Amino acid sequence: MTMTPASTEGQGRAAPAADPNPPATEPRDWARSILGNQQFLLLVALGALILYFYSKRSVFLSSGEMANILDDFCSLILLAVGETFVIVSGGIDLSVGSTASFAGVIGAFSMRGMVSHNDSEALVLVVGTIVCAAVGAGVGLVNAALINWLRLVPFVATLATLGAGAGMAIVLSHGIPIGDDTRAIIFSQAKVGPFSWPVFIVIGILVISWLYLHLSRYGRYTFALGSNEFAARAAGINVRRHLVSVYVLSGLLSGLGGMFLYLRLGSGAPTSGAGDELRAIAAVVIGGASLLGGSGRLSGTILGGLILTTVTSGLIISNVNPNWDQVAVAVLIALAAALQALRPGRRRA
Amino acid sequence: MADAPLYEAVGISKSYGHVTALFDVNFSVNPGEIVGLVGDNGAGKSTLIKILSGVHPPDRGKIRLDGVERTWKSPHDAIEAGIETLYQDSGLAPDLTIGSNVFLGREKLKPGILGRLGFLDQKAMERQAAEELKRVGIAVSGSRRTVSDLSGGQRQAVAIGRAIAWARKVIMLDEPTNHLGARQSIEVLSVMRSAKEQGLGVIFISHTLPHVLEVTDRVVVLRLGRVVRDAATSEFDAESLLGTITGLIEAS
Ligand SMILES: Nc1ncnc2c1ncn2[C@@H]1O[C@H](COP(=O)(O)OP(=O)(O)OP(=O)(O)O)[C@@H](O)[C@H]1O
Ligand SMILES: [Mg+2]
Numbered sequence: 001m002t003m004t005p006a007s008t009e010g011q012g013r014a015a016p017a018a019d020p021n022p023p024a025t026e027p028r029d030w031a032r033s034i035l036g037n038q039q040f041l042l043l044v045a046l047g048a049l050i051l052y053f054y055s056k057r058s059v060f061l062s063s064g065e066m067a068n069i070l071d072d073f074c075s076l077i078l079l080a081v082g083e084t085f086v087i088v089s090g091g092i093d094l095s096v097g098s099t100a101s102f103a104g105v106i107g108a109f110s111m112r113g114m115v116s117h118n119d120s121e122a123l124v125l126v127v128g129t130i131v132c133a134a135v136g137a138g139v140g141l142v143n144a145a146l147i148n149w150l151r152l153v154p155f156v157a158t159l160a161t162l163g164a165g166a167g168m169a170i171v172l173s174h175g176i177p178i179g180d181d182t183r184a185i186i187f188s189q190a191k192v193g194p195f196s197w198p199v200f201i202v203i204g205i206l207v208i209s210w211l212y213l214h215l216s217r218y219g220r221y222t223f224a225l226g227s228n229e230f231a232a233r234a235a236g237i238n239v240r241r242h243l244v245s246v247y248v249l250s251g252l253l254s255g256l257g258g259m260f261l262y263l264r265l266g267s268g269a270p271t272s273g274a275g276d277e278l279r280a281i282a283a284v285v286i287g288g289a290s291l292l293g294g295s296g297r298l299s300g301t302i303l304g305g306l307i308l309t310t311v312t313s314g315l316i317i318s319n320v321n322p323n324w325d326q327v328a329v330a331v332l333i334a335l336a337a338a339l340q341a342l343r344p345g346r347r348r349a
Numbered sequence: 350m351a352d353a354p355l356y357e358a359v360g361i362s363k364s365y366g367h368v369t370a371l372f373d374v375n376f377s378v379n380p381g382e383i384v385g386l387v388g389d390n391g392a393g394k395s396t397l398i399k400i401l402s403g404v405h406p407p408d409r410g411k412i413r414l415d416g417v418e419r420t421w422k423s424p425h426d427a428i429e430a431g432i433e434t435l436y437q438d439s440g441l442a443p444d445l446t447i448g449s450n451v452f453l454g455r456e457k458l459k460p461g462i463l464g465r466l467g468f469l470d471q472k473a474m475e476r477q478a479a480e481e482l483k484r485v486g487i488a489v490s491g492s493r494r495t496v497s498d499l500s501g502g503q504r505q506a507v508a509i510g511r512a513i514a515w516a517r518k519v520i521m522l523d524e525p526t527n528h529l530g531a532r533q534s535i536e537v538l539s540v541m542r543s544a545k546e547q548g549l550g551v552i553f554i555s556h557t558l559p560h561v562l563e564v565t566d567r568v569v570v571l572r573l574g575r576v577v578r579d580a581a582t583s584e585f586d587a588e589s590l591l592g593t594i595t596g597l598i599e600a601s
Binding site: 238 | 445469
């Protein structure tokens with residue numbers, strides 16, 4: 001640590017832009033303004049979409065419709081946040097949607113008994129939340145085990161748990177929603193200010209996730225892992241343990257997403273999260289994260305999620321055949337990926 | 350000969366599948382010594398470095414640091430013991446800033462409760478990284494630039510700077526002059542000399558034989574995974590070193 005240079009000449013000196021006196025605008029600032037621009041573009045796109053749907057049907061900005069969009073957003077964004085950590089770490093989690101369904105069904109089983117005993121609603125929901133989170137984390141652990149110890153690539157490992165989770169949710173529930181908890185629906189729609197209270201829980205989770213992804217050592221390791229796994233390992237980071245934690249986190253948040261679906265439906269429906277993996281991945285990719293890992297912003301994911309839910313609600317409200325929604329999501333993913341390919345300056349070392 | 354070498358590998362063998370990368374290799378470095386490790390492509394140099402840095406476990410053989418036998422379960426253990434490595438294949442995370450790379454794996458946390466919650470003191474790291482790189486003679490401006498924005502030579506400079514800045518006992522440089530221009534290569538040689546003056550053990554891998562002859566005290570020649578010569582640098586000239594590497598001159 002106390003080396004004195006034989007000369008003060010820099011080794012990087014002869015290479016361009018390695019001047020000891022940094023020029024006023026560094027490539028870093030330039031890159032950041034691009035990234036800032038991307039978030040700005042997303043914001044503009046979101047505003048344009050809202051205005052467009054509003055101009056078509058003014059009910060779009062009614063409080064009822066806004067609440068709908070927010071509910072939709074809440075269950076999706078939990079999956080997308082976990083997906084952001086996974087994608088930044090260089091992996092992918094295809095199981096988030098089916099984990100939400102599966103956790104929702106198991107959670108609903110555990111809550112059904114309590115509901116029929118007329119236990120206090122808050123207690124019921126706390127127990128349900130814990131069960132859903134635990135089941136989700138368990139699925140995440142299975143993903144991590146398949147990737148870490150069986151050496152499956154994340155795509156295959158999580159495709160397997162996608163199938164297993166979706167199948168088990170249907171088998172266990174015999175294909176019908178578990179529970180009929182209208183109390184939960186009413187309870188969860190209680191407002192605090194303009195929003196129902198679960199919205200605040202989601203906002204809290206988003207803030208904490210943002211802080212940890214971008215400002216903490218945990219987030220730093222996640223980026224390092226996705227950027228260059230060898231470098232992370234060679235720097236002494238326990239990459240296996242970190243990888244396990246990332247998939248467990250994704251599973252846990254998906255389980256919570258299942259709980260949010262329960263709150264909306266008043267039951268644990270075995271197909272409630274079906275297809276949400278695509279939407280979660282879309283939110284992350286639209287938000288600007290690279291599927292190669294090592295880059296991404298949680299704020300981008302949030303904007304991506306808002307754009308997706310806005311499009312979905314807008315299409316429904318405009319009386320478009322709802323099946324167009326899937327096409328719209330696909331188009332958005334393709335657009336985002338194309339924009340990413342155009343983005344300059346990203347070299348792999 | 351009472352003193353054990355600073356860092357020592359004894360009887361190391363390593364195979365990848367049925368490729369024998371190393372066979373019964375003995376290798377050592379003393380404090381304040383620069384040892385050159387040379388050999389043709391595929392001779393096993395990088396494999397030996399990765400065993401000494403804890404990336405790969407050896408199939409057979411022992412590693413001793415200060416005469417004490419050690420087993421590295423991961424690179425983390427070797428780093429903790431004061432052994433720093435510059436890898437031939439990039440050891441930097443391209444999406445992170447220079448400062449984040451210098452501190453990768455040993456991040457500074459904020460003081461107080463925020464630090465305990467795992468939050469980074471990024472400013473302090475960037476500042477200290479810039480100082481550290483400057484001190485070892487590496488001036489890549491702006492420690493907040495991401496590594497992917499740097500030229501190959503600049504990246505190499507950052508990686509060398511990081512290794513030098515943290516090494517306490519041994520520093521292993523696997524082709525450090527890769528990507529570097531002539532003048533920067535000379536810089537690297539002087540950085541190695543000052544590491545030697547600090548009493549570190551320096552292991553230098555290079556295909557540039559004039560550099561090896563110029564800077565090292567001792568040279569170990571690997572051929573097809575075996576040590577064919579381990580002798581003071583003064584015993585070699587350019588021709589005999591090349592001959593030993595290629596096998597034209599048989600080992601004595
Ligand atoms: N991860 C790996 N998997 C399989 N074989 C490997 C691996 N790493 C190295 N090898 C093999 O081991 C042998 C030694 O390789 P190594 O990288 O140690 O050579 P080297 O002396 O560093 O060569 P170079 O000068 O080209 O860097 C080679 O035959 C190589 O093909
Ligand atoms: Mg090599």
